[in-house]
Amino acid sequence: MSQLVIHSGTCITPFEVIKNGSILIEDGIIKQIGQGKKDFSTETSPHVDASGMFVIPGMIDIHVNGGKGANILDGTQQALKTMSEFHLRHGTTSMLPTIISSSISKMITAIKLVETAVNHPQSYKARILGSHLEGPYISKEQKGAHNPAHIRTATAEDYHPLLDYLETVRLITAAPEISGVLEFARSLEENDIIFSIGHSNAKYPQIVNAVGTGFSLVTHLYSVMSSITRQNLTRIPGVVESGLLLDELSVEIIGDNMHLPGSLIELIVKTKGIDKVILVTDAMRGAGMPDGSYYIGDKDDKNSIIVENGVAKTSDRQLLAGSTATMDVCLNTLISEAGLSLKDTVKTATLNPAKLLGIENQYGIIACGKKADIVLLDQNYQVQTVIVNGKIEYTKTNKGE
Ligand SMILES: [Zn+2]
The missing domain is CATH 3.20.20.140 (Metal-dependent hydrolases)
Structure with a gap:
């Protein structure tokens, strides 16, 4: 099983805004959403620190x-x-x-x-x-x-x-x-x-x-x-x-x-x-x-x-x-x-x-059971990280690439 945890970001689901939000992804699907990271196995799972960032659906x-x-x-x-x-x-x-x-x-x-x-x-x-x-x-x-x-x-x-x-x-x-x-x-x-x-x-x-x-x-x-x-x-x-x-x-x-x-x-x-x-x-x-x-x-x-x-x-x-x-x-x-x-x-x-x-059962929302397509934006709404199917497909480097 592949896991990924995104923690400490401002999640816009977009039905609600969750401050200090954490998301647990398993095998490309969102399994758990909550506040803080205490309930998420960040020590054993690969994790993305989203401090200071907005976490939105792809x-x-x-x-x-x-x-x-x-x-x-x-x-x-x-x-x-x-x-x-x-x-x-x-x-x-x-x-x-x-x-x-x-x-x-x-x-x-x-x-x-x-x-x-x-x-x-x-x-x-x-x-x-x-x-x-x-x-x-x-x-x-x-x-x-x-x-x-x-x-x-x-x-x-x-x-x-x-x-x-x-x-x-x-x-x-x-x-x-x-x-x-x-x-x-x-x-x-x-x-x-x-x-x-x-x-x-x-x-x-x-x-x-x-x-x-x-x-x-x-x-x-x-x-x-x-x-x-x-x-x-x-x-x-x-x-x-x-x-x-x-x-x-x-x-x-x-x-x-x-x-x-x-x-x-x-x-x-x-x-x-x-x-x-x-x-x-x-x-x-x-x-x-x-x-x-x-x-x-x-x-x-x-x-x-x-x-x-x-x-x-x-x-x-x-x-x-x-x-x-x-x-x-x-x-x-x-x-x-x-x-x-x-x-x-x-x-x-x-x-x-x-x-x-007609695909909102899988896409366009951060919620349990949906595909883990997620984008991290900085405070200026610039894309920092893009996740598709629970996999990090892009991370902005210091060179801006
Ligand atoms: Zn046209």
Whole structure:
């Protein structure tokens, strides 16, 4: 039996805050939680002294395209390993690699890669939970940095080849106003896939229909989506207002401190309630890399974006193109820019995505019986240690590596 004890830290479970908290891990599972270390066998077990640190559940990023020069559409195991290892160092212990609009064959290659990673977790640092398909059935008017050549309507002929590879697809972002999208969602009712409204120009009645069809999330709220329009003399809510209004919808927020100022994050939290807010990076391959020019998505598309001062933009500098953020940066943004408490912030990065994915029985919470995916943060919310399945996968060295 392998044991690990984490002691003397401030544990944010995130239902409660336990000062001077200790956690006993056995064979990758949390066995005991308490205060002080007297009841924990720290003399015989390997232990981590978390004095002066915050101990939080491992973070779950449901929207991450790449990092450290790699993108899931590179289609290689090495690319996925690179993304997984890079984001782990920033506190992500589980992720949904996010595949943007591409040809069906390229998307299937990436989905198969994710499927292999789901089935062989020992080869990856941060756990690969499944894939997030962002497109291709989205609005051309709200394409953002997606290649318009790959954006299309959802015909049965187009998505038919996908149907054999859906086992590990957990989330699909689509625009409900696009022809065939609601039928596509309805045809997958049995597959336990979450549908999210994103890159969409939908108006309120179309969004209500989408919710009726089972859509339960809004992808990167406020970015590349409709807002209020006027029809004759009346105003019609768009995706932004509907996302805020409808209780059936949770919302992703990009916490890179570029997409959303603190004031809008405050508005979102105030309107939705903290339990419906899910923190994501939307990181692209320029995350963890120097400024420069990078291909977004599939390299063969040669769809270049630029990263200047750490900000990813389309080549005409008119739009943000994903982010270079990591989950630790996103945590910091919510605390420093939007004034959220650490406990609430941690919920948006752990418990809330776990609940959305229906995996809170194992992940996203520090409690007895859950997987021991745990992150230690210093007082400035910088990641110090990352534990996955009870195993220390990363410890920050003095060199900051
Ligand atoms: Zn997007």
